[in-house]
């Protein structure tokens with residue numbers, strides 16, 4: 001499979017190197033973005049965006065990391081205008097071409113994503129912010145810090161797809177994935193402590209609205225687009241998910257990185273890790289390794305699902321508050337889903353964890369345990 005090093009978000013150093021880039025020379029302008037947003041100064045926002053649009057020649061001359069940084073910065077103006085009810089592509093028709101070219105060069109959608117807003121957003125004085133509020137910095141930082149770990153979990157997932165449950169390699173990969181995936185739970189703990197649901201609902205959420213580019217709708221930079229959907233498909237959702245959740249994954253896949261769009265196509269079918277591990281434990285498929293490794297793999301899977309359940313419990317608390325009828329401005333999340341969908345995903349994650357728990361404790365078939 002073709003791998004794209006430039007959009008690999010697993011290395012903090014690489015992400016920071018993109019954060020340092022300012023190909024459109026917007027460092028000074030972007031500092032005034034929160035003030036412009038506060039004032040609802042649509043004409044100033046449109047003026048900066050229009051002046052910053054790169055020509056076809058400039059985009060061709062940019063490196064891919066420069067294209068990512070350029071999209072990050074243009075996206076801040078796109079989202080800001082949308083928050084004030086204006087589609088940038090209506091008021092600046094020539095913007096469409098620049099966004100499309102940047103999308104093509106990076107093999108991503110023709111607008112900014114959660115990766116532009118978090119991983120590739122510099123920290124400190126140069127941080128790109130809609131509101132300038134410390135809570136916005138906390139939210140960005142929580143996501144920025146957890147994405148590299150989730151990307152490493154996805155890489156480990158490739159091993160799980162290729163290996164048989166019961167091998168030492170499989171058990172090690174499962175333990176490593178379970179370790180990486182805890183990052184989502186930690187991030188959500190931080191967000192619940194540092195960001196109020198009211199701030200998210202009333203101040204930030206309006207900047208994450210979807211936009212139409214050349215007639216097609218693309219969602220805003222929502223945290224829902226971190227690769228948990230891929231890890232779910234791998235671990236349980238490819239054959240144990242619901243139609244509604246799989247439809248959501250399909251939408252989300254488009255808003256992610258080129259490698260993950262390819263992986264999505266691969267991981268959306270076939271038996272999940274849960275099904276393969278449970279079948280191996282039940283002895284209904286021949287297992288090539290020892291019972292010890294099989295049980296270790298099952299334990300890793302149980303921990304990974306427990307960690308996902310814990311993330312989703314904390315996340316649901318936040319989502320319920322932010323989308324409570326008395327608080328919310330929008331009925332649906334910026335990723336296009338509802339609180340009802342989150343409840344369903346949590347229930348499915350729990351259910352699958354409950355399948356693995358007892359299965360992990362069950363006696364391993366004799367044929368697989370002679371070396372114990």
Ligand code: HEM
Nearest residue numbers: 187191200223224228318319322333334335336337338345
């Ligand atoms: C600050 C408050 C947050 C609120 C109010 C919130 C709300 C929501 C809502 C309503 C959804 C439903 C789908 C959609 O986006 O349309 C959703 C999905 C999702 N959000 Fe958040 N979210 C928040 C923060 C986060 C953070 C910090 C992360 C990751 C670290 C995250 C990760 C996800 C994921 C992965 C999904 C897809 C569904 C799932 O995997 O359970 N969210 N969020």
